[in-house]
Amino acid sequence: MEQHINPRVRDIQISGIRRFFNMVSDIDDMISLTIGQPDFPTPQHIKDAGKAAIDGDFTSYTHNAGFIELREAAASFVKEKYHVEYDPATEVIVTNGASQGIDVILRTILCQGDDCLLPGPVYPGYEPIIKLCGAYPVHIDITQNEFKLDAALIEGSLTPSTKCIILPYPSNPTGVSLSKEELKEIAELLKSRNIFVLADEIYSELTFDDSHHSIAEYLREQTIIVNGLSKSHSMTGWRIGLIFAPEAISRHLLKVHQYNVSCASSISQKAAYEALTAGKDDALDMKIEYKKRRDYVYDRLVDMGFKGIVKPHGAFYFFVKIPDHILLSSFDFSLALAQEKKVAVVPGDAFSPLGEGYFRLSYACSMDQLTEGLDRLQSFIQS
Template sequence: MEHLINPKVKDIQISGIRKISNLVSTYKDALTLTIGQPDFPTPQHIMDAGKAAIDAHKTTYTPNPGLLELRQAAAAYVSGKYGLTYRPETEIIVTAGASQALDITLRTILEEGAEVLLPGPIYPGYEPLVRLCGGIPVYVDTRHNGFKLTAELLEPHITEKTRCIILCYPSNPTGRVLSSQELADIAALLADKSIFVISDEIYSELIYDQSHTSIAKYDGMREKTIVINGLSKSHSMTGWRIGFTFAPESISQHMVKVHQYNVTCASSVSQYAALEALTNGVDDALPMKEAYVARRDFVYDRLVHMGFELEKPEGAFYLFPSIERFKLSSMDFTMKLLEEQRVAVVPGDAFSSFGEGYIRISYAYSMEVLEKAMERLAAFVSKL
């Protein structure tokens, strides 16, 4: 019966990140720097709120777009943090993580043949969703621009078929952040164009050297932008699966239809935990961010000392060093490092063909693990 499977699904490949992570599990003595998951536990007060929701039997369906009080808390959160204004009743949807938020957004705005502009390299979760919608991913090479998708790079790729641009900053895998001026330039470029912007801001609370700015704040951008965020990175709630979409009512009213038939609603228990996160845990990310800064600086300095060329990340928890000087493909480098030194990283080609020649290192791990991994990496490259 496999010949009857949707060809778009058959063509999708398992994420290179997961392939490596699954492989690493067979190496019991390996140090893994692969997964972008905070190593901090979910804050206790959030877990207590989830337990309380269970004890209070709050385990039924919620409204399709989510608990109104949670949407109100989300509205207050992005208003206070980022100066964004959205009506809880009609412009916010609570989703099963940011991934499902992306899914319902793309299914709402794309049709067969629509082009979506993406920065390359990029997290591998976008392209399959675009293709499942019949869209055409169009990559913009950012390798020689500090991994930043700017107006200057975007403009030549915009055609009459361009339906959407995906901005995902802070970036996975590079950790780069767009400046206020770079965002303003993109807003000016799109001012007279009927093109959607999906702004994936899941790492918005993990910016180190500046404040987060959303492109939705710029003149003329709110009405064409869908902001996506969630609690996985900011509150170490990856398994709770809570994300959000923030978009004008004219867009949200259609997205919620897709959401309704997709998952009905996000987990009720997780929503009550999320309500606690966004009310009494507004600054829960701060101690994690301080730890990430120290880890970033340590790993970055070690890599530079080893002779790697790389951009210093301003956010998220990844570094993306070049390995071109070693004359190995990113997969060969990754496998040799794993086999010889038992250190696992992600090959750059997992992040599109524009990631070839790089590796991604996650520093969402304890300093003890990072210190040991850097020692092993130094020993490895010294012999290449």
């Protein structure tokens, strides 16, 4: 019966990040610098709120968009932090993680034959959904632009079929973000065009040298923001994402969301309310620690002789160019590193073909693990 499965599903692959992680995870004494998951526990007061929700029998369906107090807290959070304003009654949707939010957004706006522009290299979770919609992912090469997708690169890639542009900043896999001025230039380019912007801002609370800015400040009516609590509050398993969009768009997003999952977990929603109110600054301590790790990893990579290292502005990744004298593909380089030195990184080609020749290193792990992992990487490079 496999031949009768939707061919669009047959043609997509499991994420290269997960495939490589699964391939090397059973090797003993492996130091994994792969998965983008915070190594901090969920703050205790948030866990207590989840327990209280269970004990208080808050275990039924909520409104499809999430219970109203949570949507109010979410709207207040982004207004205070990022200066964008949304009506919690009609312009905020709580999803099962940012991943489901991305799926809902793309399935709502994309049609057969549309082009969806996105940077390359980029997180691999967008392309399969674009293809499942019958649309075309168009990767724009950002490797020669310090991993930034700017207005000039976008303008050179626009076609009459362009329906959506994805701005995933701070970026997975590069850690790069866009400045206020760069976002304004993109907004100025797009404001007279019927093009949506999907702003994936899941790492918005993990920026190190400047505050996060959203393009929705300058292009509200065309922008759909997806965010969530997985990275900011170390709540990956709680599966809480957030969509912010103008009411004229949001009411259609809600239909797709409703038929997809009905609503996010009520228990997780209660925990999320605690995170966005009493815990609205929980990310600060994590951010301080991530910045220390970022600076340490940067110095080590430079000392090892890696060229062209772009210092991340946020998130917890480095995207590193494999030295020219090492004549291996990104996959073979990463596999050899895992087999010979027991250090796991993610091959760059997992982030589109434009990531070939690079590898992604996550520093969402302890300093002890980072130190040992980088010592092993240095030994591998030298050998």
